[in-house]
Amino acid sequence: QVQLVESGGGVVQPGRSLRLSCAASGFIFSNFAFHWVRQAPGKGLEWVAVISHDGSNRKYADSLKGRFTISRDNSKNTLFLQMNSLRAEDTAVYYCAREPYCGDECFPYFDSWGQGTLVTVSS
């Protein structure tokens, strides 16, 4: 079955960097686009970034202002989020989420989610 497992979260000081990973299994990873979505404690969901199935296209939330980079390694079935210059407002649970397979019809919603990894930015 589809499994997405995030890791790499933790407590980090403001201004430092962190790299999140999302290990995928149970499907052909290279066929799917992926997103990162975050949720600050007690708050709603915020879309962060997307990467196409082959890594050739990426888009980001404007609020990130170039601090975050989404990438993937299809040979290792793993999605990444490199987060630099972290701020207190980046404190959140970070989820990786998969788009459904894009065949005759494409609906880029999120059909599978990981369990999330908590990032806390604090001195």
Place this chain on the structure above:
Amino acid sequence: DIQMTQSPSTLSASVGDRVTVTCRASQSIRSWLAWYQQKPGKAPKVLIYDASRLGSGVPLRFSGSGSGTEFTLTISSLQPDDFATYYCQQYNTFPYTFGQGTKVEIK
């Protein structure tokens, strides 16, 4: 950015009630809308996509309707497992955006 506004923010209901949540977009998103259910400490789960298509394995008591700027999620007969927070999300235009959420509580 497209703003998504849900109403109400909180809804108190009883088991067996018919429940409706509304989501309005600040500009037309055609039918490019999904609804998610989230329980405390858990990841969201898709209920509806393309405004009215039922996600895989989702009970038939859930339905969605609308297009353009106004959408609704309906639960025909609320079950104990349905007490949760519900989010709408547009995927018509980047950046994708979510509504603020509607918490369905036990009355």
